[in-house]
Amino acid sequence: MAVVLLQSQMLRTIRGLPPDPFWLGAISAERFLSTINDILRLLTHRENGEGSILANSLGPCEFSSYQPLTRGIEHPPLCTLPARLRLTLMAALAQFLLGPRSAAYFESAQNVRASEKPCYPLSRMALAPDEWEFLETRLRFWPFYLRERLSAALGHMGTRRPQAKAARPELEFLFLST
Amino acid sequence: MILELIVPRCLPVAPRPVAGELLSSWIERIAAANAITGAELLKSVTDCLSMERQHALLDYCLAPTLRCALAIAGRVSDLDVQALELGNQFRNLQPEWVLPGAKVVLISVAKPGICTECIAEQHIAGVPMHLRAEWALAFLTHCPKTLSVAEYQLSDLLLQRIVRFHSSRIQPALRQVRTSHSTSFFHWGLQGFDRGGCFAAVTDATHYKRTSP
Numbered sequence: 001m002a003v004v005l006l007q008s009q010m011l012r013t014i015r016g017l018p019p020d021p022f023w024l025g026a027i028s029a030e031r032f033l034s035t036i037n038d039i040l041r042l043l044t045h046r047e048n049g050e051g052s053i054l055a056n057s058l059g060p061c062e063f064s065s066y067q068p069l070t071r072g073i074e075h076p077p078l079c080t081l082p083a084r085l086r087l088t089l090m091a092a093l094a095q096f097l098l099g100p101r102s103a104a105y106f107e108s109a110q111n112v113r114a115s116e117k118p119c120y121p122l123s124r125m126a127l128a129p130d131e132w133e134f135l136e137t138r139l140r141f142w143p144f145y146l147r148e149r150l151s152a153a154l155g156h157m158g159t160r161r162p163q164a165k166a167a168r169p170e171l172e173f174l175f176l177s178t
Numbered sequence: 179m180i181l182e183l184i185v186p187r188c189l190p191v192a193p194r195p196v197a198g199e200l201l202s203s204w205i206e207r208i209a210a211a212n213a214i215t216g217a218e219l220l221k222s223v224t225d226c227l228s229m230e231r232q233h234a235l236l237d238y239c240l241a242p243t244l245r246c247a248l249a250i251a252g253r254v255s256d257l258d259v260q261a262l263e264l265g266n267q268f269r270n271l272q273p274e275w276v277l278p279g280a281k282v283v284l285i286s287v288a289k290p291g292i293c294t295e296c297i298a299e300q301h302i303a304g305v306p307m308h309l310r311a312e313w314a315l316a317f318l319t320h321c322p323k324t325l326s327v328a329e330y331q332l333s334d335l336l337l338q339r340i341v342r343f344h345s346s347r348i349q350p351a352l353r354q355v356r357t358s359h360s361t362s363f364f365h366w367g368l369q370g371f372d373r374g375g376c377f378a379a380v381t382d383a384t385h386y387k388r389t390s391p
Contacts, residue, residue, distance in 0.1 A: 003319065003320075004320050004325055007317060007318050007319065007320060007322065008322060010317050010318075011312065011315070011318065011322055013270060014268040014269070014270040014271045014275075014315075015268055015269070015270070016269050016270055029270055030270065033270055033272075037272065077274045078274055078275055078316045078317060079274055079275060079276055079277050079316040081316075083291070083319065086316060086317070086319055087319040090317060090319055
């Protein structure tokens with residue numbers, strides 16, 4: 001349901017109408033879309049242009065899908081992704097925007113521990129150093145609501161910033177199969 | 179190719195665009211109504227204009243010369259064609275959010291998602307069956323109108339059926355003209371204009387109108 005709601009908001013904003021404050025507070029359509037664009041860029045990131053996109057591991061498990069993508073492309077554009085993967089991406093985007101409120105919309109977010117909630121969904125996994133860097137660089141341009149929530153998350157997670165990113169599930173699978 | 183020579187600059191049958199329609203859908207409908215494919219129509223237009231095909235964004239934004247040529251072919255104004263461009267229908271839309279099938283020029287059909295419920299509704303309402311502009315948006319995984327996901331999928335087969343439907347309404351008439359006049363499609367088109375008959379035909383789900391001034 002959250003995915004459909006978010007899609008309808010995006011449709012509204014590309015028509016120039018203001019988005020629902022539920023998502024990112026009371027902001028303009030342009031700012032909403034610019035933030036969405038940044039987050040989509042983060043969520044479509046593939047480390048070294050291999051494996052699946054970040055959304056697959058960061059998004060809700062019930063929407064994850066592993067589909068092969070062309071190697072060597074670090075940020076595959078949204079329009080080049082297969083339909084199923086676009087759904088995964090949109091679900092991950094909805095979860096990213098909802099943060100701790102995700103439990104009401106996604107089944108997989110219901111069993112999150114109370115200590116993990118403030119940083120959710122970033123608390124679920126370690127980001128790669130360049131993903132961290134991207135997040136830190138772009139954060140100051142994002143709306144107050146998101147900035148406040150993620151600053152706290154980054155401050156909390158910065159203390160346990162990873163040296164190397166944990167292998168993503170599909171990579172583990174690839175290693176096992178080879 | 180012979181076909182390039184026989185596609186007239188101004189097509190004899192010109193279905194009108196529907197508000198909120200995808201540009202490539204309208205192109206396909208015009209082409210089908212004239213018993214050619216969308217690719218053939220675009221190829222003839224772009225070859226005439228000597229345009230660089232690869233750089234044209236078909237649904238998002240047309241080059242002014244291509245827009246003008248299509249407006250002449252479809253016998254509508256430039257503004258009518260411009261209104262169908264996704265960049266105009268959605269003013270904050272970014273080109274990366276348009277599905278590639280709907281973006282690359284010289285393809286026979288765009289490949290956005292298709293909601294069969296919406297198509298059925300169009301059919302019942304007597305509106306020409308067409309692809310809606312929203313279906314070409316990459317971030318939409320559900321039809322925004324019916325919220326259906328099961329039918330909202332890539333369906334070349336369905337699209338071919340729609341195109342065939344539009345073609346089937348014009349082709350019997352075309353065959354009749356061809357046999358009676360023993361002439362080519364191009365000549366048939368010219369004769370139509372020479373007689374002063376304006377074939378503003380609207381091929382839609384229920385009827386096919388032919389009006390003359």
